[in-house]
Amino acid sequence: MAATSVLTRPRKQSRDATLQKADSLLAAAAVLIAEKGFEATAIRDVGRRLEVSLGGMYYYFASKDDLLFQIQHRTFTALLAEQERIAEQPGTPEARLHRLLTGHLAFFARHPNEMKICTFELESLKGDFYDRVLVVRRRYFRLLADVIADLTGRRERKPRGHDRHVTLFVFGMLNWAFMWYQAAKDGPVEAVAAEMLDLIVHGAAPRKRR
Amino acid sequence: MAATSVLTRPRKQSRDATLQKADSLLAAAAVLIAEKGFEATAIRDVGRRLEVSLGGMYYYFASKDDLLFQIQHRTFTALLAEQERIAEQPGTPEARLHRLLTGHLAFFARHPNEMKICTFELESLKGDFYDRVLVVRRRYFRLLADVIADLTGRRERKPRGHDRHVTLFVFGMLNWAFMWYQAAKDGPVEAVAAEMLDLIVHGAAPRKRR
Numbered sequence: 550m551a552a553t554s555v556l557t558r559p560r561k562q563s564r565d566a567t568l569q570k571a572d573s574l575l576a577a578a579a580v581l582i583a584e585k586g587f588e589a590t591a592i593r594d595v596g597r598r599l600e601v602s603l604g605g606m607y608y609y610f611a612s613k614d615d616l617l618f619q620i621q622h623r624t625f626t627a628l629l630a631e632q633e634r635i636a637e638q639p640g641t642p643e644a645r646l647h648r649l650l651t652g653h654l655a656f657f658a659r660h661p662n663e664m665k666i667c668t669f670e671l672e673s674l675k676g677d678f679y680d681r682v683l684v685v686r687r688r689y690f691r692l693l694a695d696v697i698a699d700l701t702g703r704r705e706r707k708p709r710g711h712d713r714h715v716t717l718f719v720f721g722m723l724n725w726a727f728m729w730y731q732a733a734k735d736g737p738v739e740a741v742a743a744e745m746l747d748l749i750v751h752g753a754a755p756r757k758r759r
Numbered sequence: 760m761a762a763t764s765v766l767t768r769p770r771k772q773s774r775d776a777t778l779q780k781a782d783s784l785l786a787a788a789a790v791l792i793a794e795k796g797f798e799a800t801a802i803r804d805v806g807r808r809l810e811v812s813l814g815g816m817y818y819y820f821a822s823k824d825d826l827l828f829q830i831q832h833r834t835f836t837a838l839l840a841e842q843e844r845i846a847e848q849p850g851t852p853e854a855r856l857h858r859l860l861t862g863h864l865a866f867f868a869r870h871p872n873e874m875k876i877c878t879f880e881l882e883s884l885k886g887d888f889y890d891r892v893l894v895v896r897r898r899y900f901r902l903l904a905d906v907i908a909d910l911t912g913r914r915e916r917k918p919r920g921h922d923r924h925v926t927l928f929v930f931g932m933l934n935w936a937f938m939w940y941q942a943a944k945d946g947p948v949e950a951v952a953a954e955m956l957d958l959i960v961h962g963a964a965p966r967k968r969r
Contacts, residue, residue: 585796586797587796588798589796589798700963701964702965714945715954715963718935718955721932722932724931725930725932725934726927726931728927729927735924745928748958748962749963750962750963751962751964752961753910753925753959753960754960
């Protein structure tokens with residue numbers, strides 16, 4: 550079990566204020582880490598941005614590794630919670646997938662630094678921290694894989710082989726958006742999600758050749 | 760114009776030996792940068808790996824920025840050259856796209872560190888270095904976009920809007936492979952490329968529902 554921080558230790562008072570402060574610190578850390586990389590970011594620099602001493606930083610985070618873990622775990626947990634609510638809403642597989650694609654892109658647009666870190670710094674997580682983030686990532690993969698299995702009509706099988714790959718292709722489309730998506734140029738996320746859905750459901754060949 | 764290195768300056772003798780040594784240094788640098796990130800990698804550490812002094816490193820590279828530029832520019836130039844040869848071979852749009860998808864995945868499998876750096880450290884390139892890499896990246900984008908336009912039957916139009924997005928979705932599928940592809944688990948790149956092609960051409964919905 551990795552060292553825990555004040556965020557995961559039970560506390561009697563001012564837990565709200567602590568969490569709020571931790572949120573600001575995590576957001577500031579995400580900006581720095583997304584820009585410079587985890588290895589090159591010092592926990593002291595994160596504190597400096599918000600005028601928190603090094604000692605203060607260690608009140609909130611047990612270590613620099615814990616800080617990185619908190620960013621990734623909280624980001625994926627928040628994304629999963631939002632997407633689980635969306636997935637529960639009734640509809641055809643196409644309609645549900647469209648809502649999930651939109652939800653993912655919208656979440657990414659709101660948290661670009663955090664999502665970039667989840668991709669670029671996944672391997673910077675060690676041991677128990679890595680495993681705990683992986684549990685949440687796998688639940689999220691499963692969520693999308695299930696809706697894709699509804700779409701392909703192969704719900705009963707585990708998403709191995711082909712279906713697993715289709716799900717990974719869809720995650721690729723979604724996550725690569727950080728390289729190019731700009732609302733002003735590419736339009737609202739709902740529209741981009743609709744184009745993505747069209748490719749996933751129907752493919753790109755012209756109708757007559759199908 | 761950014762500072763140039765010995766690699767881009769004309770030289771009279773032992774150019775082959777210089778290029779060969781530079782290749783080893785670039786490969787060693789790619790391992791370090793892919794692991795630690797560009798910001799956290801010192802040019803001195805790269806030299807140390809191959810027993811080249813700091814002064815020696817500056818014989819091969821004008822600066823640390825030049826080193827990063829050389830990795831990205833040479834990687835994309837090599838990928839583009841291979842894929843241009845593949846794209847020239849005759850065939851249906853489907854057959855040509857399958858060969859290009861295979862070619863991209865195979866190149867990635869041979870150069871994982873370099874490709875990771877091209878994605879993660881694109882924004883670490885500055886000014887002229889960034890622009891020169893962008894020229895090659897755009898030619899490669901165009902290459903794939905043209906074959907996709909042949910597939911969709913919209914060859915005459917510029918790949919704006921929908922076709923541009925479809926191409927970006929395909930790049931997402933391809934480039935996200937660095938997060939999951941393992942030959943032992945996922946099979947040969949040709950087979951993965953065939954699954955990708957099937958999704959791009961036909962979509963994932965079962966045939967009866969089309």
